[in-house]
Amino acid sequence: MQSIIYLLLTALLSPSVHGCLSGHRHEINASYIETQLKLLGARSQRTPPTGKTALTNVRIFDGWRIREPSTVVIDGDSITFDPRGVRNTIDGEGGVLLPGLIDSHIHLSSLASLETLSSYGITTVMNMGCSNYTLCAALRDQIGLTSFITAGEGAVAPNSTHAKVFGSRGFVNLPSQAPQFVANVFGNGSNFMKIISEPDGFNQAIHDALVNATHALGKISMTHAQDYASYEVAIRSRTDGLQHVPFDVPLTVEMAQRIERQAQFVTPTLNIGKIATSNSTIEAIVSGGIDLTYEAGVTSVQRLMRAGVPLLAGTDAIDIAGSFLKGDLIGITLHQELQYLKDAGMSEVDVLRAATVVPATWHNLVGRGSIREGYRADLLLLKPGSDPLRNISKTMDIARVWNAGIEYVPGRG
Ligand SMILES: *[C@@H]1O[C@H](CO)[C@@H](O)[C@H](O)[C@H]1NC(C)=O
Ligand SMILES: *[C@@H]1O[C@H](CO)[C@@H](O)[C@H](O)[C@H]1NC(C)=O
Ligand SMILES: *[C@@H]1O[C@H](CO)[C@@H](O)[C@H](O)[C@H]1NC(C)=O
Ligand SMILES: *[C@@H]1O[C@H](CO)[C@@H](O)[C@H](O)[C@H]1NC(C)=O
Ligand SMILES: *[C@@H]1O[C@H](CO)[C@@H](O)[C@H](O)[C@H]1NC(C)=O
Ligand SMILES: *[C@@H]1O[C@H](CO)[C@@H](O)[C@H](O)[C@H]1NC(C)=O
Ligand SMILES: *[C@@H]1O[C@H](CO)[C@@H](O)[C@H](O)[C@H]1NC(C)=O
Secondary structure (H helix, E strand, C coil), X not given: CCECHHHCCCCCCCHHXXXXXXXXXXXXXXXXXXXXXXXHHHCCCCCCCCCEEEEEEEEEECCCCECXXXXXXEECCEEECCCCCEEEEEECCCCEEEECEEEEEEECCCXXXXXXHHHCCEEEEEXXXXXXXHHHHHXXXXXXXXXXXXECCCEECCCCHHHHHHCCCCECCCHHHHHHHHHHHHHCCCCEEEEECCCCCCCHHHHHHHHHXXXXXXXXXXXXXXXXXXXXXXXXXXXXXXXXXXXXXXXXXXXXXXXXXXXCEEXXXXXXXXXXXXXXXXXXXXXXXXXXXXXXXXXXXXXHHHHCCCECCCCCEECCCCCCCCXXXXXXXXXXXXXXXXXXXXXXXXXXXXCCHHHHHHCCCCCCCCCCCCCECCEEEECCCCCCCCCHXXXXXXXXXXXXXXXXXXXXX
């Protein structure tokens, strides 16, 4: 059984720590998968009958500002502004209405995690690697819960850190093998490609071939890179999404400008950087002797920001029981990431965009990330008086959440 820890962007590792890390593997075993498949299969996938529901007196975040109180109507799974035929009315009491939040980098494998995400107003997640395609298919499109959009098996170099330490088996040996590997990823229903760039990983030619093969299918690729040298390889490959930022040496202004010119985007995942660099036990496990600092990550983010690179909010949260990444929890960490991005220097409005309209645009999530006519009714209503444009931590003041028009009520399943 394949380890899934390799899916972490954590790979803040070096080869010198193999022995140390071997005690930190977390397997998702067959019985865990079977239990999850049973739980997911037992949920009703029938859409409950709904008429139109009007949310009155809500202050819409329109992607730039918070508007005067108005009415939004949920019609089935979609948003409309047409109030004709409304059957139910919910008074928003002047609360801010946000598009459901998007976590652009997560690792999850359970029904419970979809419920937790919903309770935190996170209605779409980008799962950054799949270790069992049957389970990934079952997690997708669970009616009334957070949407699960997923990578396939991540591509890694044989004998690399991800292979040796995390047990990843998505091997590619030569550029000529890339098209078949990529075809398998998409043949198994994956939404996007995941590639690992690390110091003992692929050479440039294999990276390029994986990215090219992905683009040849009209799909997009995400590349894990958390150190300076691996970041450069990822930039040159013209991968679409760079996952993490260098936490050893900040990327340069020139690199940031090149990322912008090449229309790449970055999901910095300051959350995992914070976790890895603020607990000496964890840092020793993941750093492998490379000096990692949170500040290097923050400087990287600031340079990306100034270069105008699209920045997406993602956490690298993982739901494997007993993970050594203490505190890397599903749900709450996205709200923390918003705070970290704010603290790094982004404005509140750009932070909110990083969790809504920006990931929708760059991940091609058509009809999501904004409150517009015909868009999916993924909505987060905040409590009256809570304004995240004044204080970003107010995204935690959650009143109600809808996934594709179905209100999430904890415990209702
Ligand atoms: C399988 O994984 C689960 C969750 O990590 C764990 O609780 C359980 O003990 C494991 N079962 C076996 C047979 O290894
Ligand atoms: C997923 O895991 C289940 C349970 O171990 C197994 O039966 C199935 O073959 C696996 N599916 C894939 C595609 O690996
Ligand atoms: C991996 O390492 C082993 C021994 O350490 C070596 O025999 C093998 O050729 C290597 N494989 C690749 C693909 O480099
Ligand atoms: C799914 O992936 C496996 C390798 O992981 C591959 O053998 C299989 O052909 C793929 N299925 C499809 C339909 O592409
Ligand atoms: C990838 O595509 C680029 C741009 O089309 C091309 O210059 C490069 O040679 C390709 N590389 C590989 C390894 O396919
Ligand atoms: C640091 O991480 C280790 C490994 O996960 C954990 O056992 C320990 O409790 C953590 N320490 C603190 C102070 O959180
Ligand atoms: C932002 O709100 C949090 C709690 O929601 C509060 O603790 C904090 O002091 C507020 N910050 C500012 C600058 O008002």
